[in-house]
Every structure is written in C-alpha cells, then in structure tokens.
C-alpha cells in the first residue's frame with residue numbers, strides 16, 4: 001500500500017494547510033520521492049515567498065520597496081513609487097479583478113516603474129548596503145532549506161518580478177546565495193556613467209512568469225534532466241513559473257496566502273496544490289524533502 005504522505009507528514013495536517021485534491025498531491029509527492037535528488041529542482045518566487053509576508057505586525061518590504069531606501073534614489077522616484085504602489089498593489093492582491101484586466105494593470109505598473117527608474121545613479125554598492133540595512137527576514141528555515149538543497153546539488157531557481165539587483169543582494173546578505181541558486185528577475189541596465197537605463201531584457205511582472213521559457217537560459221542546462229519540480233509562490237501568477245520547464249513530470253505547487261484569505265482561497269486552491277494560510281516558515285517543503293534528501 002503506497003505511503004499516504006498527507007497523513008504521514010504532520011506539517012500537512014495543520015488546520016492552516018488547504019489541499020484541494022489529496023490523492024493528486026500524494027501522487028506528486030510519491031513521484032518526487034521516487035525520482036530522488038537527481039530528478040529534482042526547486043522554482044521559487046522571491047518577494048513574500050522567500051521573504052516573509054509579514055513580521056511583528058508589519059508587512060515585509062518587497063525588493064522594490066527596499067530599493068527606495070537607497071540614499072541616491074531621487075525625490076521624484078520616491079513620489080512616483082509611492083503613488084504607483086498605492087494605486088497598483090491593492091489591485092494586484094484584489095481577487096475580484098479578472099486576470100486579463102489585472103495583467104494589463106500589472107504591465108502598466110512595471111512599465112511606469114521602469115520609466116521612473118531611468119536617469120538615476122544608484123550603484124550596486126549602494127544596493128548591497130541598503131539590502132543589509134533593511135535587515136530582511138527570510139521565511140524561518142530558509143537558510144537550512146537552501147543549505148540542504150545545495151549539499152544535495154539540487155538547483156534552486158529564484159524567479160522574481162521584483163528588482164533582481166536587490167534580490168541577489170538580500171540572498172547574499174542572508175548567506176543563502178549558494179552555487180545552486182540562480183536568479184531570473186528584472187536587473188537594472190546601466191550606461192557607462194552608471195546611470196540607470198531601465199531593465200535588462202524583457203520585463204517580468206507578476207502575471208507573465210509562465211511565458212518565460214527557461215530553454216536557452218544559462219539555467220536550462222542545470223535542469224534539463226530534472227523533471228520533478230517543487231514550486232513556491234505567493235501570487236496565483238507564480239503558479240505558472242514552471243511552465244517554462246517543458247519536460248516537467250511531477251510539479252508540486254505550494255502557495256503562501258496572506259492577503260484577503262477568504263476571498264483569495266478558492267483561486268489559490270485552483271492554482272496551487274498546497275495552500276499555506278499565513279505560514280511564515282519553510283516547514284512544509286522541508287518536511288516533504290525529508291523523504292527525498
């Protein structure tokens with residue numbers, strides 16, 4: 001009789017864990033366990049997935065939210081960022097907005113953000129210092145998780161619609177930027193004088209991650225023989241992050257839900273296999289990996 005992981009793994013029996021199709025989740029966990037470390041890869045969102053969603057009663061800053069703490073950020077950008085975030089963040093987390101309409105709104109937000117960034121001279125050094133000073137909180141157990149995955153040589157793709165320079169600086173500051181960790185995100189493009197020209201490459205926002213084929217990226221070679229994926233995100237748009245892994249076999253999608261729990265739970269349970277309500281830890285993925293690593 002195959003193991004019933006959902007009843008075996010106590011972290012999956014907590015009342016804040018929501019699973020729509022238990023048989024399906026058991027089957028995926030079985031495939032991941034049977035495939036072992038050589039077949040496994042992790043794809044994770046960054047803001048409010050690797051970082052906490054809230055701590056000590058305060059919402060956690062996003063990578064863009066940390067960026068505005070850089071001393072060289074202009075007053076003009078601060079005003080633009082404040083206005084844009086106040087306008088678009090509530091729309092991002094509003095479950096009642098149809099996805100096509102929300103996608104247009106997110107495209108607007110990111111393109112206006114890119115325009116507002118142009119012309120500033122905020123150096124990488126300043127970004128590193130700001131990341132350290134922001135004292136970001138990764139989910140409890142993230143360092144242990146990344147260390148165990150690095151030891152087992154399991155690649156982790158951090159796929160962020162945030163500001164890649166800040167994402168890398170935070171991972172470095174928290175000593176989790178191990179060799180197995182790769183970041184795909186919006187990285188700043190600079191001219192020779194160190195002035196920001198926008199983002200490098202195509203802009204990633206919260207609702208187009210599913211379109212980023214990983215084929216052709218430097219990451220692809222690492223994962224081409226790894227067809228089992230554990231995916232983690234905090235937005236329904238994150239659930240498509242592994243769509244670019246065309247050869248994927250078993251994909252276990254873990255969603256961290258915090259905003260508008262009652263209204264968002266149905267769409268989260270459709271998008272993710274396991275939904276964790278207000279869980280600021282990596283306990284669930286670590287408890288599953290105990291059967292793999």
Ligand SMILES: Nc1nc2c(ncn2[C@@H]2O[C@H](COP(=O)(O)O)[C@@H](O)[C@H]2O)c(=O)[nH]1
Nearest residue numbers: 045046047062064065081085113160161162
């Ligand atoms: N404070 C701000 N937050 C922003 C801005 N633009 C986007 N965002 C947030 O970033 C995350 C995306 O990052 P991910 O790692 O979760 O993909 C998204 O959820 C937005 O809330 C901004 O200008 N200011």
Ligand SMILES: [Mg+2]
Nearest residue numbers: 045047048234
């Ligand atoms: Mg996020």
